[in-house]
Amino acid sequence: MRVLSRFATLVLAVLLTACAQPAQQSPLTTLPYTDDFSNPQSGWQTLNDLSADVKYDSGALRITVKQENVTQWSAAGKQFKDGVIEVDAKAIGGPTDNGFGVLYRMRDRKNYYFFVISSDGYWKTGWVNDGNWKDWNDWQPHPAIKAGGENNHIKIVMQGEKFTFFVNDQEITSIEDKQFGEGDIALFALSVIDQPGTDVTFDNFSVTAAK
Numbered sequence: 001m002r003v004l005s006r007f008a009t010l011v012l013a014v015l016l017t018a019c020a021q022p023a024q025q026s027p028l029t030t031l032p033y034t035d036d037f038s039n040p041q042s043g044w045q046t047l048n049d050l051s052a053d054v055k056y057d058s059g060a061l062r063i064t065v066k067q068e069n070v071t072q073w074s075a076a077g078k079q080f081k082d083g084v085i086e087v088d089a090k091a092i093g094g095p096t097d098n099g100f101g102v103l104y105r106m107r108d109r110k111n112y113y114f115f116v117i118s119s120d121g122y123w124k125t126g127w128v129n130d131g132n133w134k135d136w137n138d139w140q141p142h143p144a145i146k147a148g149g150e151n152n153h154i155k156i157v158m159q160g161e162k163f164t165f166f167v168n169d170q171e172i173t174s175i176e177d178k179q180f181g182e183g184d185i186a187l188f189a190l191s192v193i194d195q196p197g198t199d200v201t202f203d204n205f206s207v208t209a210a211k
Contacts, residue, residue: 034205035076044187061187064197067191080105083207084157085104087102087202088151095191096148102186106184106185110129125173142170158210
């Protein structure tokens with residue numbers, strides 16, 4: 001069972017280690033944008049250091065968090081406003097007390113929205129503003145999230161100031177906010193206190209036009 005206080009501590013003390021500074025604002029990326037990660041030169045950030053590995057691996061993007069209490073992401077280096085983000089995510093190792101998901105409308109490493117799920121069936125969403133992590137909700141369980149090492153299909157619909165979140169085609173929640181109008185997208189994984197080793201793959205990424 002997830003210990004929510006542990007994650008509250010994590011949110012306050014998380015060490016964000018980006019592969020590189022996301023690109024400054026640029027023209028919007030033409031939709032649809034897709035990547036099945038079969039081409040290691042498709043542009044997502046990679047990394048290999050003491051805290052984490054981020055790499056293309058067997059037709060997927062793999063993020064392995066080696067240390068406790070670390071969040072690691074890989075950004076696409078693109079620019080999006082409205083659209084439907086979709087990706088398949090699966091934990092292939094490490095503890096189920098983890099987190100993985102999507103950062104979106106990402107201005108830079110200190111300003112973005114996030115949606116995260118865990119291998120023990122929980123989810124959370126919120127934003128980071130000037131490096132301060134803010135939650136719209138605490139970690140909550142949802143039956144749509146498949147536990148353990150099963151694949152979870154994550155979808156975020158961005159339409160102006162409204163965002164709707166789905167896991168495995170079931171709506172999780174919907175919120176409205178106007179802080180960030182556009183930005184990059186990143187995939188990320190995190191480890192919690194005393195639980196290093198989160199190991200997640202992402203595949204079949206796409207951003208299509210919102211209807």
